[in-house]
Amino acid sequence: MARGSSTDMTLEGERSLRRSSHDDMESGLEVMNWGSVLGGSALLAYGMIRRRRFTDLVFAGLGAALAYRGLSNSRLMDRSMKRLIMHTGATHPIEVSTSMTVECPVDEVYAFWRNFENLPRFLGHIASVEELDERHSRWVARLPTGITLSWRAKIIEERENELLTWQSVKGTDIYNEGFVTFEPVADSESTELHARIVYHPPAGQLGARIVSFFDSLQTQIVREDLRSFKRLIETGELPTVQGQPSARGRHGNGRIERMRL
Amino acid sequence: MKAMCWFGKEDIRVEDVADPEILNPRDAIIEVSLTSICGSDLHLYEGFVPTMERGDILGHEFMGEVVETGHQVDNLSVGDRVVVPFPIACGNCRYCQTDLHALCDNSNPNAWMAEKAFGYSPAGIYGYSHLFGGYAGGQAEYVRVPFADVGPMKVPDELSDEEVLFLSDVFPTGYQAAEVADFEPGATVAVWGCGPVGLFAIKSAYMLGAERVIAIDHVHDRLRRARTDCGAEVLHFEEESVLHSLDEMTGGRGPDVCIEAVGMEAHGAGMVDWYDRAKQTLRLETGRPHALRQAIMACSKGGTIVVPGVFGGVIDKLPMGAAFNKGLTFKMGQTNVHHYMSPLLEHIENDEIDPTFVITHRVPLIEGPAAYAMCQHKEDNCVKVVMTP
Numbered sequence: 001m002a003r004g005s006s007t008d009m010t011l012e013g014e015r016s017l018r019r020s021s022h023d024d025m026e027s028g029l030e031v032m033n034w035g036s037v038l039g040g041s042a043l044l045a046y047g048m049i050r051r052r053r054f055t056d057l058v059f060a061g062l063g064a065a066l067a068y069r070g071l072s073n074s075r076l077m078d079r080s081m082k083r084l085i086m087h088t089g090a091t092h093p094i095e096v097s098t099s100m101t102v103e104c105p106v107d108e109v110y111a112f113w114r115n116f117e118n119l120p121r122f123l124g125h126i127a128s129v130e131e132l133d134e135r136h137s138r139w140v141a142r143l144p145t146g147i148t149l150s151w152r153a154k155i156i157e158e159r160e161n162e163l164l165t166w167q168s169v170k171g172t173d174i175y176n177e178g179f180v181t182f183e184p185v186a187d188s189e190s191t192e193l194h195a196r197i198v199y200h201p202p203a204g205q206l207g208a209r210i211v212s213f214f215d216s217l218q219t220q221i222v223r224e225d226l227r228s229f230k231r232l233i234e235t236g237e238l239p240t241v242q243g244q245p246s247a248r249g250r251h252g253n254g255r256i257e258r259m260r261l
Numbered sequence: 262m263k264a265m266c267w268f269g270k271e272d273i274r275v276e277d278v279a280d281p282e283i284l285n286p287r288d289a290i291i292e293v294s295l296t297s298i299c300g301s302d303l304h305l306y307e308g309f310v311p312t313m314e315r316g317d318i319l320g321h322e323f324m325g326e327v328v329e330t331g332h333q334v335d336n337l338s339v340g341d342r343v344v345v346p347f348p349i350a351c352g353n354c355r356y357c358q359t360d361l362h363a364l365c366d367n368s369n370p371n372a373w374m375a376e377k378a379f380g381y382s383p384a385g386i387y388g389y390s391h392l393f394g395g396y397a398g399g400q401a402e403y404v405r406v407p408f409a410d411v412g413p414m415k416v417p418d419e420l421s422d423e424e425v426l427f428l429s430d431v432f433p434t435g436y437q438a439a440e441v442a443d444f445e446p447g448a449t450v451a452v453w454g455c456g457p458v459g460l461f462a463i464k465s466a467y468m469l470g471a472e473r474v475i476a477i478d479h480v481h482d483r484l485r486r487a488r489t490d491c492g493a494e495v496l497h498f499e500e501e502s503v504l505h506s507l508d509e510m511t512g513g514r515g516p517d518v519c520i521e522a523v524g525m526e527a528h529g530a531g532m533v534d535w536y537d538r539a540k541q542t543l544r545l546e547t548g549r550p551h552a553l554r555q556a557i558m559a560c561s562k563g564g565t566i567v568v569p570g571v572f573g574g575v576i577d578k579l580p581m582g583a584a585f586n587k588g589l590t591f592k593m594g595q596t597n598v599h600h601y602m603s604p605l606l607e608h609i610e611n612d613e614i615d616p617t618f619v620i621t622h623r624v625p626l627i628e629g630p631a632a633y634a635m636c637q638h639k640e641d642n643c644v645k646v647v648m649t650p
Contacts, residue, residue, distance in 0.1 A: 025271070052416070083371070101355070103353060103354055103355050103358070178362065183633035188353065220373055223373070224373060227373075228370060231351075231366075231367045232332070234289070234351065234353040234354055234366070234367055235351045235352075235353050235354075235367050235408070236286065236333065237285045237286055237287060237333075238285075238370075239367060239368050239369065239370045239385065239394070239407060240285060240351075240370055241282055241284075241286070241370055241394060241395045241396055241397070242284070243282060243284050244281055244282075244284065244396070244397045244405055245262070245264065245278040245279040245280065245281055245318065245397055246266070246278060246314075246316040246317055246318060246397060247264070247266040247268075247274075247278050247316035247317075247318070248314070252367040
């Protein structure tokens, strides 16, 4: 967790994560679908190399999603093989961090975030968050390909108006952990948010290499989510051009609006 | 409805498209009564602004009548006559709160794209590429106005559309250029480019107490306007040495303020012009900064350079050594129109300025494509075209 600048609060977040055990990790991963991985990677590479039109970025996004899906869910591979790959992979987590300042006092910002019903409003790829009990929740992500991923998360530590740390638990599609910190900005009514999410790529060194392709896309997703959060709080709505007219046809305008996996 | 649509370099057509709809609670729909072609639209016309898509609706200078409002818009009613500022601004973020509406944090749906290009995203702009949000523009019969509770300003019935339309962009843009220079009364101001923004900058500089304004262009008719309509001294940059003349005119000191109202498609002379044209064509640089280079060289020691002219990407061979060693101050950026609309409306109401002096052509929207070509090639002494949908 050495990347990025650290405030006192983000250091707290890191400590909080480190204190938690990683015992749950093993079965957090499914086997790989190599067809998906290779096809997706090819599409991703094609999109990233061309990058001339926005459709190429969309290709890249879809490719990344496909590759990711292949990595995270398949019944094709031998279980022992899977375990071998998984354990080597666990040492190469992908870390995504981003920051955003919201023009709103810290208690209101925290309350908005902590209300789980609000989460799908700004977490673009999250279809639903269901609160199971005080500490546990069930998350469902829907990718543009129609693929659904789900996992259960537990709150590791919660400090009102300061810090929220979570970790996904056993038997989920995608192992992740992270924290978000809330800090009032001196002499203002605004709040600084710092989020850090760590994904554990499934397929060892190879997986890390493939996944590093879309590391930047992942960062973009987290950043867009935080931005949406800020915008909802500050303006009450999300800016959009989806559904506006153009000479491309009535609904031809939304395709590059938000890059989502 | 009819709308002016972009299809490629020098390919603009009036097309039938769907009417806009309310998409967000703070939206309004405006029936456009008058719209105009901005000099910055010509950068789109020439294909110098990336992220335009075939079929995009153009236009960021427009006004009209409110025909529908979202349920969060409580300051406007159907039937209100309004002028709309070209940057889209939420009014809530820290930039809007400090009157920097053109830097709004929340209005660009494609902020991620602008962050890649600029580090941080400025406000969304109507009809000005997807980098600035991909918003449909106002060169159309109807237009959707987001954050309508913040942007549109009601205008008094006594004033005609032509008198108030330019509050949407070029008048505040020229005014901001002069105002942010923050010069002392008695200062000498030089203005590169005598298009509408340059002409408004000249008038504004005098309004703000400049002693002398010197205007620089290569179109005789525009220089004539700068002299007769705005009271500037003028220099034709192809017929005389601008640096030498400015030096002579200011007793060897140079102008205190240099305003670059030209932007990325400046015209120059000689080898350097061909160099820039070649590089711009190959997209190795995105602007031809002749006027900016000259302004930097001409500016007095300790002076201020203001850039209302639009730049989008990277430019070459900027004389940074001159700027540094003369201790110049740079001010630039899109205009915070919201901040200027109401005070400038007062200037119009008090007959201190009649913005209609820049209008040279009045055409129906349907003739817009030809008007773009005329504007780009400065034919028929074209300065400003207004269009009626």
